Amino acid sequence: VEGLPVYSSDDVAKHCNESTGVWISYKSGVYDITPFIKIHPGGNKILLGAGGSVEPFWSLYAIHQQPGTLALMEKYRIGNLTKGEEHLAMANMHDPYANEPRRHPVLVVKTKKPFNAETPSSLLVESFITPTDIFYVRHHFPVPDVDLSSGNYSLEVIGLDEKHSLNLNLDQLKTAYAPHSVTAALQCSGNRRSEMNRVKPTKGLEWGQGAIGNAVWKGARLRDVLLAAGIKDSDENENWHVQFDGLDADPTNAPYAISIPLTKAMDPRGDVILAYEMNGEPLTRDHGFPLRVVVPGTTGARWVKWLTRIEVSKNESESHWQQCDYKSFNPSTDWDKVDFSTAPAIQEMPVTSVVCEPHDGEKVKLKKDKLNLRGFAWSGGGRGIVRVDVSIDLGKTWHVAELLDPVKLSKQWAWTRWQANLPVQTTGQETEIWVRAVDSSYNTQPEGMEHLWNMRGVLAVAYHKIKVLVEE
Ligand code: MTE
Ligand code: MO
Structure with missing residues (x-):
């Protein structure tokens, strides 16, 4: 220098x-x-x-x-x-993160500003519904602070024809539209990225397996609101989108903005809601108070928090997050070659599964000569998990795990926890555990992260592989 x-x-x-x-x-x-x-x-x-x-x-x-x-x-x-x-x-910068909410210390913090943190996976498997306070948090910016009593909060809804535009405050949204509850898993596109980074570094937050959670969401059906804004089922066109803006914005004042296909928004079986409750309570600030979009079966990035504007359009959002992020590429495509316009935005997510207990590297004791394993599995698009397979001999033989939560074949938005008790012959040895799930379309996970590797580190859904030491 x-x-x-x-x-x-x-x-x-x-x-x-x-x-x-x-x-x-x-x-x-x-x-x-x-x-x-x-x-x-x-x-x-x-x-x-x-x-x-x-x-x-x-x-x-x-x-x-x-x-x-x-x-x-x-x-x-x-x-x-x-x-x-x-x-x-x-000299004149003030800290935009001065007004952040308090967070539960059990969350594993990835970055403080913006706040990004995941749930330890041993806690994830403890309950079908992930408690709100330990649910993972993924922010791009400081957390907006909405004071409903100020009367400043409203939701603007713009249909295809401006005449039918709506402007609703939270009370109007709650009273004018029948509440609808959905139990759905929310998962970040980057969940399990750290496993992919072991193949070769990617760019993104270093998530373990906990950027996922399962919750009960309650709110107005987006379909009902769009019908009131003049959208008709006959308007449906595969290419049209519904755009969502959050109240959070980057330093140029561009809001966090994303879009989903209008067909998903209008599908009476799609269960897309504008949620004001999570697990029976008003949303917390970290999870989007007072209103967020819930898009069951679809990647977390589309579940816009602090929702303030909805617009139906003939094309998808032009935002950075829609166009130049949340896309996957060929393993040989790198930052110097990539053309983001060649890949579609991630919407429905692929099937994934995780061993939560034991954790990678743990020393485990057998119970009655058996190794007890627990975890979760989930697939996007409403595809239920029909089977979870576990192997402790590198895939030579497979055991079928027991599914602990009820599963439907379609419109299954929630995850499924599973457990297995595997006979282990030898102790004092390192044992490698593999898990993979099969969804209702008989899609399953690829074996190795190396074949899925992409520069952004998204959709890291290969077999989950961990090593444990089986003690005498
Ligand atoms: N909405 C807004 N307005 N701003 C954001 O930064 N992050 C998105 C999505 N919605 C985000 C947002 C991403 S990438 C994910 S994975 C989920 O919110 C995370 O939701 P959670 O923090 O409630 O777990
Ligand atoms: Mo995300």
Whole structure:
């Protein structure tokens, strides 16, 4: 670093767009990141930091606190910042995370700002319904704080024809539309990413197996609200979408926004609801108070929290999250080659299963010469789990696990817990456990994460494999 040219924060500030070139500072370094802009995993959000210090944005998008980010940056280093000017760009920043809710200490925190945390998997298998306080949390931004008594909260609903637009407060939504309850699992597209990262690093939060939970959601049917907004069943077109905006927004004021197909929204069997209750209580702030979308069978990213706007449109959302995230690619596609427009957004999720107990690396004792295993399985699209298979000899022989929760073949939105008691002949040895589930379409999981690997680390649904030491 010694010997590089010295630049002032004013010099950096002059390079703030693509025509001047984009410079940023980080601590005492000055970087020309112009060539990096088009391959930045977070899209053009990187321009927010142009001409100044990136530190505030790095703490806003905590994903950058991964090892490797700095090393990647060093390639673009062109000089040093004038001594003493390191904090100039940040002098007036206030902490957007000053007003976060309290969280249960049992949650395993992945990032604090934004807050992202998962449920320990040994707790997941304890109950069919995951208690709200220990349910995983996935935020992109600070948590909005809605005060219903201020009268400022409303839900705007825009149909295809503006004449029928609705503007509802929470009471109107609760009284005008019959409440409907749905028991459904919510799972992040990135659940189990850490297993995929063992093949090769991906970009995303380092989730274990706990970015999933199962809850009872209550609210108005989206179908009923859309009918009131003038949408007819005959309007249905495979390509049309329903867009949702949250109250949370990025530093350019673009709200978290996502869309789902209109066919799913209008399907009376689709059970999409605008939920104001989770597990019998009003939603908590972390889970979207006062209103969130529940899209059973569909990936978590579409379940927009702090919902404030719905719009039916002839195309899907143009947002970064719809277009340039939550998509999967061929294992040989990397960030320098990827064209996000070539892949559809993830909607329904594939089948997955997890061993929750014992956990990877645990020393276990046999009960009556048997090894007791417990876990969960789930599939998207309303496909119920019909079988869970377990092997302790690398797939030479398989045992059928017992399903602990009732399963339907269709419209099965909830997960299913399972258990198995396997005879183990030898003790004092490391034993590898494999589990895979089969859903009602007879879809099952691929064996290895290596064949599923994708640069974003989504849909990590290979067999769950763990090793335990069976004690005497
Ligand atoms: N909605 C808004 N408005 N903002 C968000 O950051 N995160 C999404 C989704 N809805 C998100 C959102 C993602 S990626 C997931 S996995 C789920 O919310 C997580 O929901 P939970 O925090 O209630 O578990
Ligand atoms: Mo997610």
